[in-house]
Amino acid sequence: xxxxxxxxxxxxxxxxxxxxxxxxxxxxxxxxxxxxxxxxxxxxxxxxxxxxxxxxxxxxxxxxxxxxxxxxxxxxxxxxxxxxxxxxxxxxxxxxxxxxxxxxxxxxxxxxxxxxxxxxxxxxxxxxxxxxxxxxxxxxxxxxxxxxxxxxxxxxxxxxxxxxxxxxxxxxxxxxxxxxxxxxxxxxxxxxxxxxxxxxxxxxxxxxxxxxxxxxxxxxxxxxxxxxxxxxxxxxxxxxxxxxxxxxxxxxxxxxxxxxxxxxxxxxxxxxxxxxxxxxxxxxxxxxxxxxxxxxxxxxxxxxxxxxxxxxxxxxxxxxxxxxxxxxxxxxxxxxxxxxxxxxxxxxxxxxxxxxxxxxxxxxxxxxxxxxxxxxxxxxxxxxxxxxxxxxxxxxxxxxxxxxxxxxxxxxxxxxxxxxxxxxxxxxxxxxxxxxxxxxxx
Numbered sequence: 001x002x003x004x005x006x007x008x009x010x011x012x013x014x015x016x017x018x019x020x021x022x023x024x025x026x027x028x029x030x031x032x033x034x035x036x037x038x039x040x041x042x043x044x045x046x047x048x049x050x051x052x053x054x055x056x057x058x059x060x061x062x063x064x065x066x067x068x069x070x071x072x073x074x075x076x077x078x079x080x081x082x083x084x085x086x087x088x089x090x091x092x093x094x095x096x097x098x099x100x101x102x103x104x105x106x107x108x109x110x111x112x113x114x115x116x117x118x119x120x121x122x123x124x125x126x127x128x129x130x131x132x133x134x135x136x137x138x139x140x141x142x143x144x145x146x147x148x149x150x151x152x153x154x155x156x157x158x159x160x161x162x163x164x165x166x167x168x169x170x171x172x173x174x175x176x177x178x179x180x181x182x183x184x185x186x187x188x189x190x191x192x193x194x195x196x197x198x199x200x201x202x203x204x205x206x207x208x209x210x211x212x213x214x215x216x217x218x219x220x221x222x223x224x225x226x227x228x229x230x231x232x233x234x235x236x237x238x239x240x241x242x243x244x245x246x247x248x249x250x251x252x253x254x255x256x257x258x259x260x261x262x263x264x265x266x267x268x269x270x271x272x273x274x275x276x277x278x279x280x281x282x283x284x285x286x287x288x289x290x291x292x293x294x295x296x297x298x299x300x301x302x303x304x305x306x307x308x309x310x311x312x313x314x315x316x317x318x319x320x321x322x323x324x325x326x327x328x329x330x331x332x333x334x335x336x337x338x339x340x341x342x343x344x345x346x347x348x349x350x351x352x353x354x355x356x357x358x359x360x361x362x363x364x365x366x367x368x369x370x371x372x373x374x375x376x377x378x379x380x381x382x383x384x385x386x387x388x389x390x391x392x393x394x395x396x397x398x399x400x401x402x403x404x405x406x407x408x409x410x411x412x413x414x415x416x417x418x419x420x421x422x423x424x425x426x427x428x429x430x431x432x433x434x435x436x437x438x439x440x441x442x
Contacts, residue, residue, distance in 0.1 A: 128171055
């Protein structure tokens with residue numbers, strides 16, 4: 001039975017990795033894998049366990065209890081992401097991100113590279129690396145018309161966005177998982193990872209400034225039309241970003257789960273959005289009314305743009321990994337891995353390299369079931385860094401890379417030849433800095 005279960009998980013994992021080749025959305029194998037695994041556990045009456053992290057042992061439990069436990073943990077992440085995604089879409093509804101374009105004045109390619117890298121690093125820490133990449137490439141398309149030049153900038157934006165998401169509890173899905181799972185706290189995460197993440201960006205960007213692609217100036221189109229900026233665009237941008245940043249503060253003060261604070265932030269942002277749009281407040285209704293204002297509610301519009309396939313993917317993959325954890329497989333695998341490779345730093349670096357090939361969400365989910373170190377142990381911070389930044393080494397290794405690939409039609413081989421080596425240097429430099437800080441400073 002163990003071979004069957006691991007075989008189903010492996011096939012599902014492989015289908016997720018090869019989604020572009022198979023032309024199948026990764027949510028399908030994720031959901032199917034999750035359902036098959038739990039069905040086998042139920043039909044075969046396999047014993048399930050809950051991991052006691054304090055005693056580092058498995059305690060027998062019932063399938064209904066363990067399912068409810070894992071579903072509750074998964075729901076916390078999903079609801080949190082739904083709230084964050086909705087706030088970002090509300091900002092976009094008011095064209096708030098276009099405000100950022102007004103800050104870009106230089107025509108120097110080197111200057112633009114640093115500006116976009118810094119913006120990607122900061123924005124990704126607030127609105128997550130995927131959304132930051134979408135926003136900045138959209139702006140990039142308005143600033144640089146030549147695609148051959150633009151894809152170089154897009155490649156460095158991917159590196160900067162993934163690095164920026166690693167040091168913030170709300171900057172990357174995997175970091176959010178560790179944060180909500182009580183593996184890391186906001187203050188310690190920033191203290192451990194801010195400097196390594198900065199190094200991970202600065203080193204490749206500095207090297208890139210010497211490349212021919214970033215020499216000279218861009219040609220500014222005199223006939224270019226300025227995009228329309230909503231009168232409330234800037235206000236909604238600052239309000240939305242502040243609301244998201246408020247969530248870790250809310251958790252620290254109240255000690256409530258992060259999704260509670262995110263729902264409060266969403267309620268505040270949604271209220272101002274309805275007021276600014278002069279639409280009547282009717283958030284709970286989903287009926288299409290004839291009233292022009294109601295049908296153009298920013299909240300309704302934003303909710304309709306939420307990426308539900310991504311949400312369902314998280315549900316499937318997290319619950320599938322939870323099945324392996326409940327059977328005790330991950331616990332046993334961790335012990336075997338520690339015996340084979342005693343140095344956990346090497347294991348975590350390999351995990352980072354693996355995240356460039358396969359999805360980092362299940363990798364981190366698996367690591368959360370494999371290791372039982374206490375909250376804020378350096379291992380968790382290193383996992384957050386490796387999983388978040390390691391994906392930059394291949395364009396398919398992160399959500400930011402995949403979306404940039406789609407928006408700019410970036411070729412896999414081109415990225416491998418031109419950008420991957422820069423991402424690798426940044427990843428290794430940041431990893432070395434993390435290890436030195438951990439051993440010498442902390």
